[in-house]
Amino acid sequence: MAKILIVDDEIGIRELLSEILRDEGHDVLLAENATAARGVRNAARPDMVLLDIWMPDTDGITLLKEWAANGQLNMPVVVMSGHGTIDTAVEATRIGAIDYLEKPIALQKLLAAVKRGLQRPQAQGTPPALTLEAFTRSLPLRELKRRVEQIAGSSRLLLLRTGSGSLAELVARSVLSGSAPWLDLGAVTAPLDIAQLQATQGGVLFVPELARLSRPQQKNLAFALERLERYDLRLVVATERSQKALTAEGWDAGLLARLFEVSMALPSIAEVRDDLPELASQILLHLVEAHEVPLRRLSTAALNQLRNLPWPGGYAELRAAVKSLALGTLEEEIGAAEVRRLLPAEAGAGACGVSLDQPLREAREAFERMYFEHHLRLEAGNMTRLAEKTGLERTHLYRKLKQLGLQPGRRHEDV
Numbered sequence: 001m002a003k004i005l006i007v008d009d010e011i012g013i014r015e016l017l018s019e020i021l022r023d024e025g026h027d028v029l030l031a032e033n034a035t036a037a038r039g040v041r042n043a044a045r046p047d048m049v050l051l052d053i054w055m056p057d058t059d060g061i062t063l064l065k066e067w068a069a070n071g072q073l074n075m076p077v078v079v080m081s082g083h084g085t086i087d088t089a090v091e092a093t094r095i096g097a098i099d100y101l102e103k104p105i106a107l108q109k110l111l112a113a114v115k116r117g118l119q120r121p122q123a124q125g126t127p128p129a130l131t132l133e134a135f136t137r138s139l140p141l142r143e144l145k146r147r148v149e150q151i152a153g154s155s156r157l158l159l160l161r162t163g164s165g166s167l168a169e170l171v172a173r174s175v176l177s178g179s180a181p182w183l184d185l186g187a188v189t190a191p192l193d194i195a196q197l198q199a200t201q202g203g204v205l206f207v208p209e210l211a212r213l214s215r216p217q218q219k220n221l222a223f224a225l226e227r228l229e230r231y232d233l234r235l236v237v238a239t240e241r242s243q244k245a246l247t248a249e250g251w252d253a254g255l256l257a258r259l260f261e262v263s264m265a266l267p268s269i270a271e272v273r274d275d276l277p278e279l280a281s282q283i284l285l286h287l288v289e290a291h292e293v294p295l296r297r298l299s300t301a302a303l304n305q306l307r308n309l310p311w312p313g314g315y316a317e318l319r320a321a322v323k324s325l326a327l328g329t330l331e332e333e334i335g336a337a338e339v340r341r342l343l344p345a346e347a348g349a350g351a352c353g354v355s356l357d358q359p360l361r362e363a364r365e366a367f368e369r370m371y372f373e374h375h376l377r378l379e380a381g382n383m384t385r386l387a388e389k390t391g392l393e394r395t396h397l398y399r400k401l402k403q404l405g406l407q408p409g410r411r412h413e414d415v
Contacts (some may be wrong), residue, residue: 002118005029005046007037007063008080009055013103017050020110034058041067042285042297046075048117051097053081053088061088062136064095069134069178070282071127071289076117080105128178130286132170138275140267147264148174155262156228160238165268166314168238172206175234180204185220186212189384192220194227201231210239210246210259212388222255238266269311269318276311276318277303283322293326301336313378320377369404376406 004026008014011032018028029044031037034057041049053060060079067073079092082103089100098120099113132145144167151158152175160168173182181203183196205224207213213221221237228235239246243260247253269276280298287293298306302325311318321343325334328342372390379385387394401407 001025001027002047003027003029003044004114005031005037005040005044005049007031007034007049007055007060008052009033010052013052017105017110020107021114024111024114026114034060034063037063041072048075048114049077050101050114051077051079053079053092054083058136061091061095064092064097066134066136068096069128069131070286071130072285074127074289076120078113078117127286127289129173129182130170130283131178132174133178134282134286135275135278138272138278140272141275141278144171144267145174151262151264152176152234156233157225157235157259157262158237159259159261159263160236161263161265162238162240162314163268164312164314165270165310166238166240167266167269167272168208168236168314169206170315171266172204172236172238175204175236176202182206184208185217185224187382187385188217188220189214191216192223197224197227197231197233200233203233205233205235207235207237210237210251211241211249212385214388218251218255222252225255225258269314273307276307279315280306280318280322283319284326287323287326293323295332296326296329297333298322298325299333299335302334302339305336305339313374316378317374324377365404368400369406372401372404372406376401 004021006014006017006021006028008017009032014030014032018030021028029040029046031040033055037049037051040046051060051064060081064073064077064079067077073096076098077096078099078101079089079097080101080103081088092100098117101109101113132141132148135141135145148158148171158175160166160171162168181200183200183203183205184207185192185205186208188196207221224233225235227233237259241249243256246256269279272279277298280303284293284296284298288295306318306321313320325338325342329338331338372386375386375389379389383394383397387397390397392400
């Protein structure tokens with residue numbers, strides 16, 4: 001017996017298909033629109049979905065894209081339509097639907113499609129990286145996605161002008177599909193070679209902050225820039241600095257001229273604050289589907305609390321916070337109390353939160369502990385990037401973390 005979700009805004013069709021499939025011994029779930037379908041899919045995790053294309057709130061193709069983008073298209077989906085075209089069928093199958101049924105649906109065609117779907121092996125492995133494609137309900141993020149796609153369609157290079165609360169990595173991963181090869185040049189400290197570019201062929205090279213690149217890493221960047229066409233690569237670089245400021249810091253003027261040739265300003269998380277609940281919810285869904293965290297959901301109160309924080313560390317800080325909440329909460333629903341209890345006092349606040357009613361030495365130590373916890377979380381334990389960000393020599397950095405009782409992220413050092 002399989003658990004099958006029927007998504008259709010027409011009650012008559014829902015009831016008819018439900019009756020047929022229940023007679024076949026299946027457990028049937030119903031949803032009248034995309035909003036209800038999201039909730040049922042997340043809570044019940046059906047074995048298969050029959051999805052109508054034309055619905056009043058969000059159309060089936062858009063919902064299919066959303067599920068594919070956030071790693072939730074790991075069950076067979078058959079799309080249905082009474083106004084079908086070849087183009088619609090092709091688009092649906094390109095996204096990931098396994099079949100297309102035209103209404104009115106013949107009984108034998110329905111049963112055959114369900115049988116084929118349930119016989120397919122269940123999708124395994126890590127879902128593709130999260131991209132802007134997953135955020136179908138946010139107008140600012142949908143517009144941002146269209147701008148990025150338009151530029152990426154004409155240029156292999158894109159510079160992102162960022163500030164506090166940057167969405168740079170999420171945007172960079174949206175230049176191509178989330179399954180495209182990816183290389184963070186900011187994490188490559190040895191000389192870049194042809195083999196690394198060949199391994200990333202057809203993918204994206206990313207620099208999270210130009211100003212943090214060392215001289216050897218700047219040479220790696222120039223090396224890669226000359227070979228984008230040969231290896232079918234896209235290069236996305238982000239920076240808070242101006243071209244003039246980087247020139248003053250000793251960057252090669254010719255290299256900077258090329259990097260700043262095509263650029264766009266990014267909104268910060270603060271500028272899309274009303275969409276932060278969707279950002280946090282989709283991040284959590286993606287972490288669940290990637291099996292990085294247990295099944296969890298964020299309550300409305302928890303989402304509101306997250307929305308009221310400024311998140312100066314941007315997308316990386318928000319993702320780390322959501323992951324910490326999911327791992328640290330004992331119940332399936334993450335409430336506002338869990339946000340207050342589990343997140344560090346300074347999470348998203350950009351303020352120290354240290355009591356001033358204590359001796360200077362204890363206050364300084366408390367601040368340093370919170371500072372390093374914050375940046376360890378942002379850099380996912382990567383000691384190379386942590387050393388660059390904090391400006392400490394690695395030996396001194398290890399000694400400082402040990403002194404503060406923090407665990408260095410040894411397994412992440414060469415990530």
